[in-house]
Amino acid sequence: MKCLICGNDTISYPHPKFDMLFHECEHCQFIFKDEKNYPSEDLEFKKYEEHQNDDQNLGYVNFLTNFIDSAVIPYIKKGNALDFGSGPNPVLAKILENNYFFKVDIYDYFYAPDKIYESKTYDLITSTEVVEHLRNPLQAFKLFYKHLNPNGILSILTLFHPNDREELFKWHYIRDVTHVCFFTPVTMKKVAELCEFELISTNHYRYTVFKKTI
Numbered sequence: 001m002k003c004l005i006c007g008n009d010t011i012s013y014p015h016p017k018f019d020m021l022f023h024e025c026e027h028c029q030f031i032f033k034d035e036k037n038y039p040s041e042d043l044e045f046k047k048y049e050e051h052q053n054d055d056q057n058l059g060y061v062n063f064l065t066n067f068i069d070s071a072v073i074p075y076i077k078k079g080n081a082l083d084f085g086s087g088p089n090p091v092l093a094k095i096l097e098n099n100y101f102f103k104v105d106i107y108d109y110f111y112a113p114d115k116i117y118e119s120k121t122y123d124l125i126t127s128t129e130v131v132e133h134l135r136n137p138l139q140a141f142k143l144f145y146k147h148l149n150p151n152g153i154l155s156i157l158t159l160f161h162p163n164d165r166e167e168l169f170k171w172h173y174i175r176d177v178t179h180v181c182f183f184t185p186v187t188m189k190k191v192a193e194l195c196e197f198e199l200i201s202t203n204h205y206r207y208t209v210f211k212k213t214i
Contacts, residue, residue: 001023001034003023003025003027003028003030004030004032004136004137004138004181005025005028005030005137005138005187005190005191005194006025006027006028006030006190006194008025008026008027008028009025010023010024010025010026011023011024011026012024012034013165015169015174016169017169018175019037020033020034020037020174021033021034021036021037022034022168024165027190028186028187028189028190029161029163029183029184029186029187030181030182030183030184030187030190031161031168031181031182032180032181032182033174033179033180033181035135037177037180038135038180039177039178043177043178044133044177044178045110047176047177047178048087048088048110048178049088051087051088053087053089053091054088054089054091055089055091055094060091061091061095064091064092064095064128065095065099067092067128067155067157067207068092068095068096068100070203070207071155071156071157071201071203071207071208071209072096072100072124072126072153072155072209073100074201075153075155075200075201075209075211076123076124076152076153077100077101078100078101078102078123079101079102079103079122079123079124080102080103080104080105080120080122080123080124081093081096081102081103081104081105081122081123081124081125081126082104082105082106082107082117082120082122082124082125082126082147083096083104083105083106083107083125083126083127083128084107084117084125084126084127084130084140084144085107085108085109085127085128085129085130085133086106086107086108086111086112087108087111088108088110088111090104090106090108090112092126092128093105093106096126102124105117105120105122117147120147121147121148121149121152122147122148122149122152123148123149123152123153124152124153124154124155125144125147125148125152125153125154125155126154126155126156126157127140127144127154127155127156127157128156128157129157129158130158131156131158131181131183132158132159132173132179132180132181132182132183133178133179133180134180134181135180135181137181137191138191138194138195141154141191141194141195141197142195144195144210145195145196145197145212148212149212150212150213150214151211151212151213152211152212153209153210153211153212154197154209154210154211154212155207155208155209155210156188156207156208156209156210157206157207158182158183158206158208159173159205159206160182160183160184160185160204160205160206161173161182161183161184163184168182183208185202185204185208188202188208188210191210192210195210196212196213196214197210197211197212197213198210198211198212198213
């Protein structure tokens with residue numbers, strides 16, 4: 001299998017206990033599940049419907065507010081924004097509009113499928129706990145680049161994999177059937193190179209911030 005990010009050859013190995021086959025790129029550290037492990041659209045939607053991520057969930061609101069304070073506000077404080085993968089209740093968009101100085105559009109494959117962004121560009125694009133679900137993540141990053149204004153900011157939240165096979169097998173993140181691809185800061189650096197972003201920040205745990213400089 002070729003890496004879905006950088007196109008290099010990958011090594012493949014099964015999970016020792018579960019029916020999962022992984023492909024790992026030693027060049028950019030990207031790991032993705034085999035397509036036989038991709039959920040059906042019906043199963044994927046069913047899993048999303050089980051989420052309790054709404055604006056009445058104080059823990060979730062705090063989780064997103066911490067992301068904004070760490071991965072957005074230090075780099076941009078106002079403007080037009082797109083929240084890509086907003087979910088059934090666009091909590092992040094509400095926080096950006098109500099607590100900060102952003103005007104926010106939303107897009108979600110299941111819950112807000114109108115591609116309102118197609119005729120627009122933005123000062124900020126956010127995507128929280130989304131890219132691990134995507135089967136062609138590089139295409140999404142190129143779309144983000146296309147719809148950012150010059151000097152625009154792209155802020156991504158996804159939990160980075162441990163870059164250790166034994167730890168990967170124990171990692172809770174792979175147990176979610178809707179999670180099909182996994183990144184590290186090295187992967188994000190390669191994404192920046194391929195998409196002509198400047199990678200301006202990562203906390204080496206779950207936040208990545210890119211800037212469109214040209």
